[in-house]
Amino acid sequence: MHPVLQASGLSMVFGGLRAVNSVDLCVRDGEIVALIGPNGAGKTTFFNCITGIYTPTEGQIRLCRPKTHGGGNDSGTVLNGFRPSRITKLGMARTFQNIRLFPNMTVLENVMIGMHCRTRAGILGALFRPPSVRAEEKLVIEKSYSYLEAVGLQSLYSERARNLPYGDQRRLEIARALAAEPFMLLLDEPAAGMNPQETIALQELIRTLRSQYNLTVLLIEHDMGLVMSLSDRIYVMEYGTKIAEGTPMEIGHNPRVIKAYLGEDFNA
């Protein structure tokens, strides 16, 4: 199938530390791919590289809009050097491991910010509020509300984001990312801090959202239950390097992965 996101030979060096070391990764249209590995393996750094928060030291990132989202036959755009806002506008949105909402804005406003890159009203529009701007504003409110519905937070729309419980904050981040109308969604440990019931609900939510919005999903997660049942394919990282890739089945039986997760002593 059509590759949507392709990273080749991606490296990120901090001083003497190679946090990401020549990683190749490819996500195809409509897939749910998981990126797993022990803490400090470089997963979040990898996300930061492909979303433009860091500029990778080496390697290339390529993003290609799929046909289901009106893309053409071209081989996509090379993202190296792009600022995060531009990458988001191209169609890849993310959530953060350590939640980064806009705490003093309302839940609805948080989602409305996600739609910023899909709307146009400028300063003069704000001052004179011509019909076009008013219509746009109305559309933004309606659509934002529908994204809240998609994650089940609509009843809290006028709360301040900071007052939300942890699990709701994670789902609000997902709604905000959806509002940027991406075809590629990156989730950094979406289930972190959730209880088992919430995790199962989240699993269902991710599946639903994928079919509802035709998404391609790349997610970092530690909850192996979620990873195994949700992913089409899994990449495993350790010390910045990719040590395995494959279907959940293959990964579950890969001796290197078992070693990385359970330690040297396990085999002895």
Place this chain on the structure above:
Amino acid sequence: MQILKKAILTGIWFAVLTFPIMVVKVDHIEGKMVWRWENAGYIAIGAALLSLVWRYLLERKAMRRRQEELAIREPSLWNKILRDPKLIRTGLLILLLLMLILPALSSTYHINIIATALIYVVLALGLNIAVGLSGQLVLGYAAFYAVGAYAYGLANHYLGIGFWAMLPVGGIIAALAGILLGLPVLRLRGDYLAIVTLGFGEITRLIIQNWSSLTRGPGGISGIAKPGFFNFSMADVAVSSVYIYYITLALAILTIFVVDRLKHSRVGRAWQALREDEIASEAMGVDTMRTKLSAFALSSMWAGFAGVLMATKTTFINPNSFTFMESALILSMVVLGGMGSIWGVVLGAVAIILLPEYLRAFSEYRMLIFGAIMVAMMVFRPQGLIPPQFRRYEIPDYLKKKSAGTPEGAKEGN
């Protein structure tokens, strides 16, 4: 009781600390030491009392916060008034009427003071765009004020251009200065931005002070023209004061209107997102560079307008009006009133200008009182006199109904 113990300890501590200056006194004439023990007593009691009050208030604040977290937040009377749109509208209408008929009721002296306060309302609201809404701590705001004032001062002095032509031009020049400052500091945040803007403010003032051939240096520019009324110029001082009062009032109202519209727009939301979390807003597709520049430009534009007004009102400008103290004063209006809150900032500006004017009796202790109020505010009401209100967006009913029946809606509720 813990509080009482701590207060007594504080009292003793202060008595010991101030012992050398308050108790011991060398009598030079007699050549002997005088021990004024009663002073130590006063200090101890005074410090203990102050500390007691302080700690009690802190305790109460902490308690209230705990209650707030536990119980359903019952809005206070003050907040209820602030949320009732009908009351607000009536109140504002009465205020507006009062402001309109004010010249008929009071003397030129008062009119001038109020006009000054209104200029500061414009300045504080302008700074509020950068600091309160966008979270960019600008410490050299007086520089843009100076750019506006000198733009009009110089244009009038050398070219004879009038007030009405220079009002927009002064604003635009100041906005350009804001962009000029904004471009190199786009990547700076927080403390660094504060320091650079502080430096920019001082540099601007020093340039004005030392470029004597153009700006006439520390002596300043005098005899700047008052605004004309169509083709007539206003000779009478009282009449022209009233005229300028109405111009400032109009500009202040325009500023409130514009800032309010901006705040509740796509641009304003992006500013607030920038304030809340720069990385997150960039990652959500907000072009933070552009957003920052627009905040800088609009913020300094209002300073430019205010500068032109100030120059025409006082007819005399010199670099001393644009020191760091001026920037700090405007910033404290924003902070005191409530960062990001339009009516809070208006109130802050009016309070900071009018109170010292009408409390001349205490003028010796002005800075002391001012400092004490600011410290107390930061501790007990850091969100300002009138904290920003949240926009409750109206969700059309047909949207709500559609979702009422879904199972996901059912398990919500908080």
